[in-house]
């Protein structure tokens with residue numbers, strides 16, 4: 001604890017490779033230090049009252065935890081905008097100190113390793129209003145056409161502590177959650193997981209309860225309220241043949257459009273289940289909720305705020321992308337905020353695979369080429385671990401990440417093997433958050449190939465691999481010489497090039513390799529549909 005006390009009061013700024021400068025408060029918020037690693041989060045019971053008229057929330061979150069080492073102190077997080085009234089615990093009322101958005105709690109007695117204990121934080125205040133949800137998060141207080149409140153919250157990046165007291169670090173997810181929302185009677189509340197009950201609290205409010213039966217990312221826990229029209233459906237999952245319960249919540253003014261457009265959810269879930277294994281949260285069901293912001297992957301409770309229209313490729317982008325996160329982001333989650341590419345790259349790539357399965361390869365390639373135009377190569381994909389990293393301005397975690405995976409498929413060069421790897425993540429990692437390193441090691445062992453230089457080149461460097469070629473005339477023949485020019489010197493992976501417009505696979509390394517071509521006139525071009533690289537033809 002001594003060392004932490006020093007950190008708290010030295011508000012220095014330290015080195016960085018991205019644009020973001022970090023303070024010790026960012027370390028406190030972003031690192032998994034002893035006040036977090038001393039306990040394992042088991043369960044949240046979040047119970048709040050939401051008052052739309054005054055844009056005010058109040059209530060408590062009870063965190064049930066298991067001690068991992070003996071301690072009296074633990075850190076939780078809560079936005080500074082809220083007042084904390086009291087922190088109760090199984091050891092008695094506790095003291096606390098606030099450092100920015102972090103709260104260090106001192107219990108009246110120590111918890112021991114393996115001991116189950118709880119703390120309950122009572123809080124109240126006006127939650128941060130989102131400036132531009134979901135990118136800049138917070139509460140969104142909208143009204144429908146009849147002037148009835150329509151409310152949502154999005155907090156990816158900012159973190160769940162933006163609206164409730166939580167252990168706001170991706171490494172430790174609660175294994176289950178119980179959500180209770182008290183709201184005015186003219187509204188319906190929607191949270192993640194199974195709907196448990198609705199009960200009357202006062203003449204003017206009802207309390208809605210929901211139960212989440214799986215580990216869940218903190219930022220995925222959500223609250224929605226509105227005068228929703230609702231309907232239900234079911235579908236059979238392709239692998240287990242189990243029946244998935246589905247429920248839908250749309251505003252009356254958009255009911256017809258939502259009913260038609262959201263039929264797609266079945267095809268999306270079926271296709272993604274075939275690709276990556278069955279929908280991962282069957283006990284919790286699948287909800288689609290109309291939100292006053294564009295969308296978010298809230299686990300088992302997808303936020304949809306788009307225009308009920310298909311994109312140029314004939315599918316609903318938000319419905320598909322956010323549902324894709326049920327596998328990539330919600331089931332397979334990053335254990336540090338810096339590694340959000342694990343959520344976005346796989347999910348963005350899954351859009352192309354969805355097209356490949358539901359339409360054809362040609363459409364999938366066309367789609368990938370449309371993603372390729374959006375790659376910036378300005379900032380590295382991997383963020384900085386152990387700090388509150390939120391500098392995603394020039395991030396390539398979507399499109400370049402998708403192209404990295406598309407490229408890896410070329411390197412693997414065996415579709416059966418490739419798809420079995422993608423499908424194996426659920427069995428390999430379960431619902432446990434993982435790191436970039438875990439994925440590199442898993443890919444290398446699965447494909448029996450050292451893929452560290454491959455991942456490092458795309459995730460940790462801004463520049464993409466450069467393929468350098470030289471042409472040398474030798475009578476009626478031409479000698480083609482080629483090599484990779486990469487900072488990752490062990491980047492030794494095959495690539496395709498176009499030789500006189502014919503696709504040719506070559507195996508460049510760090511040194512020059514020769515290829516004899518039986519032609520005196522040779523034109524070399526990049527193969528745009530394959531591995532992501534730049535081509536330089538030396539004169």
Ligand SMILES: [Zn+2]
Nearest residue numbers: 321325344347
């Ligand atoms: Zn996404």
